[in-house]
Amino acid sequence: MIKLLALLPLVLALAAGAPSTPSAPRIVVLGTAQDGGLPQTGCDCAHCSAARRNPALVRHVASLAIYLPKTDHVYLIDATPDLPAQIEKIHTFRHHPEGKTDRAPVDGVLLTHAHIGHYLGLAHFGFESLNTKGIPTWVSPRMAEFLRTNGPWSQLVRLGNITLREIQPGQPFELEDGLTVKAFPVPHRDEYTDTLAFVVRGPHKTLLYVPDTDSWKAWPRPLTEVLAAEKVDLALLDATFYSPDELPDRDVSKIKHPLVTDTMDLLEPLVKAGKLRVGFTHLNHSNPALDRDGAARKAIEARGFRVVEEGDELDL
Ligand SMILES: [Zn+2]
Ligand SMILES: [Zn+2]
Numbered sequence: 001m002i003k004l005l006a007l008l009p010l011v012l013a014l015a016a017g018a019p020s021t022p023s024a025p026r027i028v029v030l031g032t033a034q035d036g037g038l039p040q041t042g043c044d045c046a047h048c049s050a051a052r053r054n055p056a057l058v059r060h061v062a063s064l065a066i067y068l069p070k071t072d073h074v075y076l077i078d079a080t081p082d083l084p085a086q087i088e089k090i091h092t093f094r095h096h097p098e099g100k101t102d103r104a105p106v107d108g109v110l111l112t113h114a115h116i117g118h119y120l121g122l123a124h125f126g127f128e129s130l131n132t133k134g135i136p137t138w139v140s141p142r143m144a145e146f147l148r149t150n151g152p153w154s155q156l157v158r159l160g161n162i163t164l165r166e167i168q169p170g171q172p173f174e175l176e177d178g179l180t181v182k183a184f185p186v187p188h189r190d191e192y193t194d195t196l197a198f199v200v201r202g203p204h205k206t207l208l209y210v211p212d213t214d215s216w217k218a219w220p221r222p223l224t225e226v227l228a229a230e231k232v233d234l235a236l237l238d239a240t241f242y243s244p245d246e247l248p249d250r251d252v253s254k255i256k257h258p259l260v261t262d263t264m265d266l267l268e269p270l271v272k273a274g275k276l277r278v279g280f281t282h283l284n285h286s287n288p289a290l291d292r293d294g295a296a297r298k299a300i301e302a303r304g305f306r307v308v309e310e311g312d313e314l315d316l
């Protein structure tokens with residue numbers, strides 16, 4: 001049964017105040033966890049064991065759907081190990097064939113990089129499962145080379161389950177109907193591929209999505225400059241770790257991700273001035289901001305920021 005997006009249970013406070021235009025493209029959040037998900041395999045920490053006991057606390061791995069109601073098309077940002085559940089979620093708002101397999105569950109995929117949380121889900125498009133036909137897959141040239149030359153991904157390319165489309169960083173391209181995407185590289189542990197961030201520009205709003213990055217200090221161009229140059233309204237940002245206290249047995253200088261507290265220090269003036277809305281995503285299982293009633297979550301909300309939740313929607 002097709003359900004209207006408007007019936008999705010959670011409407012993002014980030015979008016509050018934006019006119020809700022039923023025909024406008026929108027982002028639907030499909031997951032908010034770091035690559036290992038929540039609960040993480042084999043982990044019995046307080047967050048993981050609580051999520052194992054209570055399914056409402058489970059978080060799928062960070063991913064977004066871009067939905068265009070006019071054409072009923074969906075583009076996925078990142079294909080996570082939780083892709084089967086995330087396709088189920090897409091089926092709650094997008095038409096799909098009833099009584100048979102949906103071999104085109106998305107109209108395209110954009111990938112940030114080759115860490116497990118961001119591309120392993122492509123495997124479900126292969127011969128052993130959905131056996132899709134030519135799903136456009138936008139990637140950096142280095143990621144394209146990695147997928148073409150390493151199994152099992154090379155089989156997806158060879159059998160035509162996916163069609164690689166190389167993104168030129170900094171060059172915007174149109175997904176459809178005036179909705180454009182611009183990718184640019186961000187510093188990150190680039191063992192297999194480089195890592196992209198995406199600017200998604202709709203008719204009303206512009207989103208910056210950076211699920212995984214090294215500290216903002218490592219960016220060649222300051223984040224605040226990028227936000228201004230791209231006229232970003234909404235930023236969904238890497239919140240892998242909240243603060244140094246979170247990992248008492250680790251050397252903080254070795255944590256390359258920007259800490260949530262540092263991100264808030266950097267962006268609070270823009271948020272307070274009403275120039276930018278920020279949502280946090282890609283939370284590690286250790287992150288105290290996972291606790292919906294905890295002090296970290298309260299501190300985030302008190303400063304005008306938000307932790308995004310699965311099912312949240314953002315008008316573009
Ligand atoms: Zn990641
Ligand atoms: Zn855990």
Ligand SMILES: [Zn+2]
Pocket residue numbers: 113115188212
């Ligand atoms: Zn990564």
